Amino acid sequence: MPVMDWSNKVVLITGASSGIGRGLALELARRGAKLGLVARRRELLEELVSEIGSQNQPDVLLLPADVQDQQSMRAAAERLLAAFGRIDVLIANAGIGVTNSAAEFDAAKLAAVINVNVIGAGNSVQAVLPEMIARGSGQLVVISSLAAYRGLPKSAAYCASKAAVSAMFESFRLDLGPLGIDVTIIHPGFIKTPLTAGRRARLPWLMACETAVKQILRAVEKRKQSYAFPWQLAFLARLGMIVPNFIYDAISRRNSLRE
Numbered sequence: 001m002p003v004m005d006w007s008n009k010v011v012l013i014t015g016a017s018s019g020i021g022r023g024l025a026l027e028l029a030r031r032g033a034k035l036g037l038v039a040r041r042r043e044l045l046e047e048l049v050s051e052i053g054s055q056n057q058p059d060v061l062l063l064p065a066d067v068q069d070q071q072s073m074r075a076a077a078e079r080l081l082a083a084f085g086r087i088d089v090l091i092a093n094a095g096i097g098v099t100n101s102a103a104e105f106d107a108a109k110l111a112a113v114i115n116v117n118v119i120g121a122g123n124s125v126q127a128v129l130p131e132m133i134a135r136g137s138g139q140l141v142v143i144s145s146l147a148a149y150r151g152l153p154k155s156a157a158y159c160a161s162k163a164a165v166s167a168m169f170e171s172f173r174l175d176l177g178p179l180g181i182d183v184t185i186i187h188p189g190f191i192k193t194p195l196t197a198g199r200r201a202r203l204p205w206l207m208a209c210e211t212a213v214k215q216i217l218r219a220v221e222k223r224k225q226s227y228a229f230p231w232q233l234a235f236l237a238r239l240g241m242i243v244p245n246f247i248y249d250a251i252s253r254r255n256s257l258r259e
């Protein structure tokens, strides 16, 4: 049972055209929330809106934008504010991953990942924050990853981006809590989405997107500061933070999650 009435909430979701963001949009539309949907691929957003169904369509705004572009993000937030008067929840979900061994390290790929996963999340926050501060309420949610906890093989850029975005939102929490704005950092394990679809390595506790979406929304409703799941992988990831490097390195190298 939902613990929150979403029918009077306005939610801005980035990365809504695919995977987790798309799943969140479908579930929140079902629960009656008013939605602003950001992603670059307009045609996928249009397909999503037709899937949402005609009854809820007046409550959904398509906001094609690139999160890397601060002006586009502000324009998207302004359109949502003009339509519904406020933004209660931002879900900064847009993200990309890249697999490559440090032996072929490419700083341009690092920049691309940081620009979407970190700067994009920062642009999304900046787009909604002034009104939240003026109103003295709101919730900033970021979809980080368990990959934020420690460096993983062939994942330097992704791990760096997720560690950065988690730390950034933790700082936001410290500064914005006293202003009435809650911050929720989500650390998922492996979820079945187009992001993980091409992976040949065995992904432990790989979770269906619909299940993940329900767990994320539960954490958002409870205004949790941080939520890591599935619990088995979250437990191992936390254990990984306290074991000595020689143990961590041996286990991580033997169990590379990237091909």
Ligand SMILES: NC(=O)c1ccc[n+]([C@@H]2O[C@H](COP(=O)([O-])OP(=O)(O)OC[C@H]3O[C@@H](n4cnc5c(N)ncnc54)[C@H](OP(=O)(O)O)[C@@H]3O)[C@@H](O)[C@H]2O)c1
Binding pocket: 014, 015, 016, 017, 018, 019, 020, 021, 038, 039, 040, 041, 042, 044, 065, 066, 067, 068, 093, 094, 095, 096, 097, 116, 120, 143, 144, 145, 146, 187, 188, 189, 190, 191, 192, 193, 194, 195, 196
């Ligand atoms: N799947 C997992 O196992 C997993 C685990 C932990 C964390 N996560 C995180 O969860 C989030 C969603 O991942 P997912 O698995 O749902 O991936 P996905 O299916 O590939 O979806 C990624 C979404 O991000 C959007 N996006 C990418 N670059 C963008 C940009 N520059 N501007 C606007 N939107 C952009 C994409 O839309 P467009 O291409 O249309 O712009 C798409 O809607 C990511 O932050 C990811 O790191 C995923």
